[in-house]
Every structure is written in structure tokens, then in C-alpha cells.
Amino acid sequence: MASGEFEQTTETARAAGAIRHRFGIGDGFILVVDEWESAEHFERFFSNPDLQAFIGSVGAAPAPPEVTVTEAVSAPGQFRRADRAAGCFVGGMRHYVGRASG
Numbered sequence: 001m002a003s004g005e006f007e008q009t010t011e012t013a014r015a016a017g018a019i020r021h022r023f024g025i026g027d028g029f030i031l032v033v034d035e036w037e038s039a040e041h042f043e044r045f046f047s048n049p050d051l052q053a054f055i056g057s058v059g060a061a062p063a064p065p066e067v068t069v070t071e072a073v074s075a076p077g078q079f080r081r082a083d084r085a086a087g088c089f090v091g092g093m094r095h096y097v098g099r100a101s102g
Helices: 003-016 039-046 049-057
Strands: 018-025 029-036 093-096
Touching (some): 003 049, 018 039
């Protein structure tokens, strides 16, 4: 898959209201953690048939992903380390690779 397609999807997502986007790789799935301006912005972007075709072309299973939407809140102890590019995630959207979820 050409990196240009990923870059185009990234720009389209930003224009549609995406604030942050990260990936994590698990055993048989990819975890996607996003922050959007609103759930409606995400739903409009994610329901695009061209995006769904792209997601399928990069190996996602044909079954819909598990999507959990929560409200972002500010809380004491919240932080983000700008010097870390890697780590682990808890929560997010699972795209199963090569198999149906369930």
C-alpha cells in the first residue's frame, strides 16, 4: 500500500475534525485510538464508503470494527509526554485482521 494513500486519508481526517490518531498492534487486531471534535464528525468520516474500501484494502477483516465512543474530559493527573512516540494503549477501536470479530 502506497504511503500516499495513508497521507491522503490523514489529511481528509484532519479536515473532517480529527484531532489525534494513533495505532497499536495486538494479537490479531489493530487498536486505533482517535480524538475527534465530536462523535458526529467521526461518524460522518468513518461512514464514507471510500474509507471503508481503503480500510479493507490494508487488511482489516470484513466485519465492522468494535467502536467505543467516550467523552473526553479534563481530570487531575492528566498528562501527555511529548518525548514518547511509543507505548501501549488501553481502550479504543479494534479492527480485526483477517478474521471476523466475535
